[in-house]
Amino acid sequence: MTQIKSAGYSVFINKDITTEINRFFKAAKGSYSGIFILVDENSLKYCYPQLVEKIEYFKDAEIIEIESGEENKSIEVCIHIWNTLSEFGADRKSLFVNIGGGVISDMGGFIASTFKRGIDFINIPTTLLSQVDASVGGKTGIDLNNLKNEIGVFSTPKAVFVNSEFISTLERSQQLSGFAEIIKHALVADHDYWQKVKRFDLADHSGLEDIITASITIKNAIVSEDTKEKGLRKILNFGHTIGHALETLSLEKKSKKPLLHGEAIAIGMICEAYISHKVAGLSKPALKEITSFILKTYKHVNPGKTDVKQLVSIMKHDKKNENDTINFSLLSDIGKCEINKTADVTVITEALNYYEQEAKQIL
Ligand SMILES: NC(=O)c1ccc[n+]([C@@H]2O[C@H](COP(=O)([O-])OP(=O)(O)OC[C@H]3O[C@@H](n4cnc5c(N)ncnc54)[C@H](O)[C@@H]3O)[C@@H](O)[C@H]2O)c1
Ligand SMILES: [Zn+2]
Structure with a gap:
């Protein structure tokens, strides 16, 4: 225990x-x-x-x-x-x-x-x-x-x-949905854990308890330091600014199969890794590494064509945004996340295009 x-x-x-x-x-x-x-x-x-x-x-x-x-x-x-x-x-x-x-x-x-x-x-x-x-x-x-x-x-x-x-x-798609938050914990906090997560086989449940324990430990360390999300805790929002907007859009469309939370976050993490590369110093090889691992893991996910204008308007509602700017938590490296970074609509649009281009090559 x-x-x-x-x-x-x-x-x-x-x-x-x-x-x-x-x-x-x-x-x-x-x-x-x-x-x-x-x-x-x-x-x-x-x-x-x-x-x-x-x-x-x-x-x-x-x-x-x-x-x-x-x-x-x-x-x-x-x-x-x-x-x-x-x-x-x-x-x-x-x-x-x-x-x-x-x-x-x-x-x-x-x-x-x-x-x-x-x-x-x-x-x-x-x-x-x-x-x-x-x-x-x-x-x-x-x-x-x-x-x-x-x-x-x-x-x-x-x-x-x-x-x-x-x-x-649990259905496999639901297992993968949860795995997105595990990926996020590694990306925002621990480079060594990222290596472990990349090697992890979700079909082999023998290692599940260890990985669950490691992820809870990371999340708990972060939230215990900043329970009310005044600062550090915001790193857990990596992937969630765009991810939540995608999830909201998908729920609004009342599609037969709305995006699961983790599926939306997986796409959000690719887009926000791109923005990280543009404005927070994430290297190109790191961006490529994150993109290919997430795309490979979530090949089955197809969000459909995204309407950037609608997405941005949803993001403006997001609680993470102060003074009407779009706020992000972005990676400066794998395992390192910075809070209160901003990006404009042009970069957000580029990020969504980047996801679509990369996804086309794999799907
Ligand atoms: N509070 C937070 O910090 C926080 C963090 C991340 C996500 N969330 C929220 O969590 C929600 C998503 O959670 P979720 O993915 O667990 O969704 P969920 O609660 O909808 O569960 C997913 C599906 O699995 C089924 N299910 C549950 N346990 C099962 C089991 N053992 N075997 C078979 N089926 C089972 C459920 O009935 C449901 O159909 C979102 O609303 C998201 O916003 C909250
Ligand atoms: Zn989440």
Whole structure:
């Protein structure tokens, strides 16, 4: 079992997390008046049964099931869940348990943090993305009119329990979506880790727990130093300025298969690596290395033709932008990221063209 200490809570990583979860409840000494578990249909089917089998405390819990998908990370679904909590008589001493991917932990954390001015919650992340990223760090929230994470609060869970074996039932595209955040952790913080990530075979799950632990360690070190994203934490936004805009556009189009978060971030990282080369000193060989690894890994992703004007207008809404300029976190080298860099529309357009040209050669 690995325990990573964060600001006021711990992340426990183990193939048998139920022992740790039972220990958590024992330590709480019956102080919770009720337990409310948030799941979607997949985490209910694939993860909840293994947990409830070994966690006595979950047997009497109320299960709140929502439909999976980013489009449900919305205020309407929150209202439904707040109503459910009210109807079931949840009070300030209730515990909220998020079992699922990033949609569940982002929205569930937000619901718990606002219900009766905040009740305790724990995260049991079941996707690669939520294990290495979304469940750790205290950012919770929902989308507003497809604008990503427009509403939310910083609020930390009481604990996070990570079992890498949950990944075995996850679709390959979802596994790759989570892998994008692992790539990001390497690119912004650790050149040696980048070498390891490049060699990592996602199909071989024997090394999964190690890589999840390494990624959480990197993310946790960054967020523990800057919990409210005043400075350093912004490096975790690498790839996300363009990535979030692509994700929003894809959600707006209501396409049958909207881009997954990590897929959008993967494209965002190629574009922002190009901008890094233009304005932040990233060398050409490093740009090429990043581009070819990401394109090779995400050959199956096709964002369609992008409308630069629309993308830029979405980026202007992005919370990372101050004074109406487009702000980026950019790489000066692999493993080194600089915050508060700006780029103009011409360079952003070039970056998108660069992605399209490079992608054409591989796809
Ligand atoms: N708060 C943060 O710091 C942070 C960081 C990164 C991403 N995010 C957010 O996370 C969200 C994306 O998270 P995600 O990729 O986990 O998406 P998700 O929650 O939509 O999960 C992806 C899919 O996997 C299914 N699933 C979950 N666990 C499963 C399992 N064990 N087996 C089979 N299927 C399973 C889900 O039902 C869903 O269909 C986005 O909304 C993004 O904005 C937040
Ligand atoms: Zn992300």
